Amino acid sequence: MLQIKNLQASVNGEPILKGVDLEVKAGEIHAIMGPNGSGKSTLASVLAGNELYEVTGGEVWFEGKNLLEMPPEIRAREGLFMAFQYPVEIPGVSNINFLKTALTEIRAHRGLPPLSAREFMQRLKEKQELVEFNASLVNRSLNEGFSGGEKKRNEILQLAMLEPRLAILDETDSGLDIDALRIVANGVNKLRSKDNAFIIITHYQRLLQYIIPDFVHVLYDGRIIKSGTKELAYELEEKGYDWIKESVQASLS
Amino acid sequence: MPTTDQDILQKYSDQEYEFGFETHVEMEILPPGLNEETIRFISAKKEEPEWLLEWRLKGLEHFRRLSQDMPEWQNFKLPHIDFQAISYFAAPKKRKLKSLDEVDPEILATFEKLGIPLEEQKMLAGVAVDAIMDSVSVATTFQEKLKEKGIIFCSMGEAVKHYPDLVKKYLGTVVPYSDNVFAALNAAVFSDGSFCYVPKGVRCPMELSTYFRINASNTGQFERTLIIADEGAYVSYLEGCTAPKRDENQLHAAVVELIALDHAEIKYSTVQNWFPGDKNGNGGVFNFVTKRGICKGPHSKISWTQVETGSAITWKYPSVILQGDYSVGEFYSVAMTRNHQIADTGTKMIHLGKHTRSRIISKGISAGYSQNSYRGQVRVGPRADFARNFTQCDSLLLGDKCGAHTFPYIDCQNPTAILEHEATTSKIAEDQIFYLNQRGLDTEKAVALIVNGYAREVLNNLPMEFAVEAQKLLAISLDGSVG
Numbered sequence: 001m002l003q004i005k006n007l008q009a010s011v012n013g014e015p016i017l018k019g020v021d022l023e024v025k026a027g028e029i030h031a032i033m034g035p036n037g038s039g040k041s042t043l044a045s046v047l048a049g050n051e052l053y054e055v056t057g058g059e060v061w062f063e064g065k066n067l068l069e070m071p072p073e074i075r076a077r078e079g080l081f082m083a084f085q086y087p088v089e090i091p092g093v094s095n096i097n098f099l100k101t102a103l104t105e106i107r108a109h110r111g112l113p114p115l116s117a118r119e120f121m122q123r124l125k126e127k128q129e130l131v132e133f134n135a136s137l138v139n140r141s142l143n144e145g146f147s148g149g150e151k152k153r154n155e156i157l158q159l160a161m162l163e164p165r166l167a168i169l170d171e172t173d174s175g176l177d178i179d180a181l182r183i184v185a186n187g188v189n190k191l192r193s194k195d196n197a198f199i200i201i202t203h204y205q206r207l208l209q210y211i212i213p214d215f216v217h218v219l220y221d222g223r224i225i226k227s228g229t230k231e232l233a234y235e236l237e238e239k240g241y242d243w244i245k246e247s248v249q250a251s252l253s
Numbered sequence: 254m255p256t257t258d259q260d261i262l263q264k265y266s267d268q269e270y271e272f273g274f275e276t277h278v279e280m281e282i283l284p285p286g287l288n289e290e291t292i293r294f295i296s297a298k299k300e301e302p303e304w305l306l307e308w309r310l311k312g313l314e315h316f317r318r319l320s321q322d323m324p325e326w327q328n329f330k331l332p333h334i335d336f337q338a339i340s341y342f343a344a345p346k347k348r349k350l351k352s353l354d355e356v357d358p359e360i361l362a363t364f365e366k367l368g369i370p371l372e373e374q375k376m377l378a379g380v381a382v383d384a385i386m387d388s389v390s391v392a393t394t395f396q397e398k399l400k401e402k403g404i405i406f407c408s409m410g411e412a413v414k415h416y417p418d419l420v421k422k423y424l425g426t427v428v429p430y431s432d433n434v435f436a437a438l439n440a441a442v443f444s445d446g447s448f449c450y451v452p453k454g455v456r457c458p459m460e461l462s463t464y465f466r467i468n469a470s471n472t473g474q475f476e477r478t479l480i481i482a483d484e485g486a487y488v489s490y491l492e493g494c495t496a497p498k499r500d501e502n503q504l505h506a507a508v509v510e511l512i513a514l515d516h517a518e519i520k521y522s523t524v525q526n527w528f529p530g531d532k533n534g535n536g537g538v539f540n541f542v543t544k545r546g547i548c549k550g551p552h553s554k555i556s557w558t559q560v561e562t563g564s565a566i567t568w569k570y571p572s573v574i575l576q577g578d579y580s581v582g583e584f585y586s587v588a589m590t591r592n593h594q595i596a597d598t599g600t601k602m603i604h605l606g607k608h609t610r611s612r613i614i615s616k617g618i619s620a621g622y623s624q625n626s627y628r629g630q631v632r633v634g635p636r637a638d639f640a641r642n643f644t645q646c647d648s649l650l651l652g653d654k655c656g657a658h659t660f661p662y663i664d665c666q667n668p669t670a671i672l673e674h675e676a677t678t679s680k681i682a683e684d685q686i687f688y689l690n691q692r693g694l695d696t697e698k699a700v701a702l703i704v705n706g707y708a709r710e711v712l713n714n715l716p717m718e719f720a721v722e723a724q725k726l727l728a729i730s731l732d733g734s735v736g
Contacts, residue, residue: 048691052683072690081691088688092706098692101702105693141706158692 001026001197002067002166007058008222009046016042018222019058024166027194031208031233032201034219035241040201041085043219044170047199048082049075063165076102077109079165083155083172090142095154098142099124099161106162127160131187149180156187167191168199173207185210205237218244283342289313292441295342299410302417305424312430312440319434327568328626328658329595332539334504341442341475404457404488405450409477412448419450423481427510427545427574435506435541435568439475443508446477451486451517460716462491476507482517484550489520491719505564507542515550515577522715523571524723526563534593534622537565544571548580551606556583558714560723561596562730570628572601575609575637582611585711587723589704589730590623590655599629599660604640604670613644616708619655620731626658633670640670648678649707651700651731701728 002024009017016039024030034040046053047060049072060067067075090098104114115123128135133153143151152172159167169188173181188211192198200211208216208230216232217224220241225248226232236244283294292313296306323331399406405416412420430440451457482488492509505527511519521544530537540563546555557571573582584600602611611631619625631642648657659676681703689699705712705724712720 048687050687071695072687073693073695076691076693084688084691088682088685090685090688090703090706092709093702098689098702101694101698102689102692105698109693162692 001063002199003059003061004047005059005061007043007046007060008056009042009053010056011042011053015056016053016222017046020219020222020224022217022224024197024199026165026197027192028215029192029198029200029211029213031213031216031230032199032219032224033203033205033216033233033236035245036203038219039222040203040219041170044082044168044199044201047075047080047168048072073105074109076162076164077106081159081162081164081167083152083159083167083169085171085174087143087151087155089144089146091144093142095138095140095142096124099138099158102158103161124161127157130190131156131160132183133157148175149177152176152184153180153187156184160187160191164196166197166199168201170201171203172200173202173204181207182210205233208233220244220248283340285338285340287313287316287336287339287341287442291341295442298342299413301413304421305413308425308430309441309443312437312442315431316434316437316441319431319437323434327597328628328660329566329597329624332566334539336438339504342444398458402455402458403452404455405448406461407448409443409446409448409479412479416448416450419481420448420479423479423510423512425510427512427547428508428543432543436508436543439477439506439508439543443475443477446479446507447490448478449480449488449490451482451488453483454485455483456486457488460489460491474505476505478507478509479512480510480519480521481512482514482519482553484515485517486514487518489522489716491522491524491716493524493526503537503539505538505540505542507544509542509544509571511544511546511555513546513548513550513553513555513580516552517550518554518556519546520556521546521558521571522719523557523559523561524715524719524726525559525561525567526726528565529563529592529594530565532592534565537594538563540564540567540569542567542569544569545574545601546572546582547574548577548582548606548609550580551577552579553577554581554583556581556585556714557600558583558585558711559587559598560708560711560715560726561586561588561598562726564596565594567594567596567598569598570600572603573611574603574605575611575640576605577609578606579608580606581609583714584611584613584615585714586615587618587708587711587727588615588625588627589618589620589727590625591620591730592623593621594623596624597626597628599627601630601632602642604631604633604637604642604667607636607638608640609637610641611643613642613646614710615644615646616711617646617648617657618651618704618707618727619648619657620651622654624656624658626660628660628662630662630664631672632664633667633672635666637667638669640667642670642672644672644674646674646676647707648676649704650678650680697731698728701731704728704731 004020004022007017007020020043032040042053046055055068062078062080100120107114137150143154146154172184176184185207200213213230216228216230218226226244283291292309296309428436430437449461480490511521513519527538527540548555555573559571561567571584575582582602588596588598590596599615600613613629615627617625617627627646629644633640644661646659650657657678661674663672665672681700685703686696686699689702690696704727708727712723715723
């Protein structure tokens with residue numbers, strides 16, 4: 001589904017990603033962990049097409065298409081979704097109107113007609129229940145005045161509504177209390193299938209107790225320096241990132 | 254009823270035919286120029302009573318005085334207008350185009366986006382149409398319904414003929430001919446307009462719109478509207494059209510007067526989309542309008558809602574004089590400018606009565622090289638105990654070559670009044686656009702969504718149908734404004 005080959009990117013001329021390789025297949029959940037400043041969020045932003053990041057090398061293929069050549073909205077319509085670490089507020093735009101607009105765009109790209117108001121509301125109701133989203137929030141302005149946890153849960157509701165092939169969760173667990181964390185994780189677990197895939201970016205192993213990844217990768221200084229299964233996450237939690245750093249430096253010297 | 258339909262069809266095709274005679278039209282045109290003779294000619298042609306002629310002549314007198322010294326307080330340089338170069342009666346009718354193929358493709362594309370039916374497209378673009386069946390039959394049914402309730406809704410010309418006492422009693426009482434140079438000009442030469450009277454205790458059962466009076470569509474230049482809501486009456490009036498309307502007349506100087514008696518309420522909504530000129534600022538309508546309402550009786554209410562996207566220059570301050578105790582004035586405005594458009598718009602709330610309240614919500618959106626000014630005045634007279642005003646005045650900038658300006662004036666002569674003013678200026682954030690991009694919306698759609706959200710508080714005050722059209726209009730007006 002997704003092949004990242006030697007991806008390099010910089011911000012304001014400063015290199016952040018220095019050659020990332022990753023392959024994600026349908027049905028898989030990959031966790032990307034790493035210390036602060038290792039390039040985790042940059043990777044997510046580059047995949048989503050944020051123009052603040054300049055791709056300086058490498059290639060990314062998504063469902064057989066060159067992802068880096070697509071503008072961000074086409075990536076979204078092709079089925080790539082990013083749950084933002086800091087979802088923005090858009091005053092005056094109702095959550096429902098926004099979801100309907102987004103869904104209509106994505107469906108049109110796939111040659112599907114817009115859902116009727118009735119079908120849409122039916123689907124919204126189902127998904128709200130699935131991800132335990134407070135019904136009163138969908139009538140409010142998009143993220144306006146939402147708590148941090150409500151914003152993150154709204155991201156998961158959007159994920160459920162838009163049904164992407166690949167979802168990237170950028171530190172979705174940050175700032176969540178234990179209940180919200182469990183709700184978000186349950187949502188993801190219910191949404192995972194053999195046809196879609198997830199990349200979960202996180203600093204802590206906490207979320208991975210609820211969402212069991214197939215693979216865990218450690219990103220450090222712009223490269224994936226270690227890959228493994230869920231056990232790697234436990235090991236990191238126990239030993240900290242210094243252990244990895246040291247082992248990398250040891251192998252280099 | 255087929256016979257009625259047949260009659261209407263006949264009537265309209267006859268009219269078109271009539272206008273088709275060029276010689277006939279020629280005879281109805283007055284050569285350019287403005288003097289007493291012009292006024293006498295207009296008044297005679299319209300078979301007006303003597304008092305109205307006198308009134309017009311006073312308007313001319315004041316116009317002559319006021320035009321010696323054109324206003325300079327506005328936030329733009331007033332272009333020179335040669336008032337003697339304008340023809341003040343039956344402006345030449347444009348040559349009818351034969352088909353839509355002759356219409357500017359850019360305008361057609363806009364019609365398409367707005368979803369305007371083909372027949373209406375023709376009418377708006379000035380293409381000859383035999384008759385617009387739907388609108389005509391709808392208009393007829395509506396007229397009958399209004400008659401049942403005793404509501405008078407007709408053209409100003411008809412009102413002068415059939416209800417002279419009402420017109421005489423109220424005409425010029427809110428906007429006198431001496432008010433300002435453009436109001437004086439309008440008083441002198443006003444062509445036609447709408448007249449509405451809602452009798453005591455009657456709630457007008459439908460939104461009144463000029464749209465239903467198709468034959469009045471060529472009276473736009475010096476329009477004069479007078480709406481009276483008698484004690485306990487309610488009326489909602491819609492003016493304008495979301496579709497861009499080509500017009501050969503550069504100067505528009507309309508006057509609107511609203512009068513609300515005891516416990517009466519008038520809601521006046523406008524969507525203004527006159528030709529704004531081309532991308533380089535050439536051409537376009539000068540829209541110099543005087544709109545004012547008076548809450549004459551206690552507990553009366555006047556509410557203005559406007560969406561202004563057209564005209565090269567808009568100068569317009571729909572105001573409310575709050576004379577009756579406990580009366581309420583409201584002003585909700587979205588003014589959007591792009592390319593080289595100029596808007597200097599806002600409101601005046603004049604608190605005279607006790608416990609009077611006013612609310613001003615103004616949302617400016619500027620793009621391109623445009624200049625967008627809010628100008629408002631809140632005045633509290635010495636008798637207006639416990640008057641209250643809330644003003645919120647927001648500006649949104651798209652790009653870095655446009656300007657947003659705010660000129661709020663407050664004049665408070667009563668210590669018990671409470672006045673609040675809030676103002677913000679903002680830009681659309683890159684991360685908002687990216688967020689929407691990431692959900693599948695292209696940048697143009699993203700900006701349109703954000704702008705509509707920004708303007709929602711005002712759009713919500715428009716009647717339902719109008720609101721939907723206004724949203725589309727804002728989105729379309731943004732086309733090409735985002736780079």
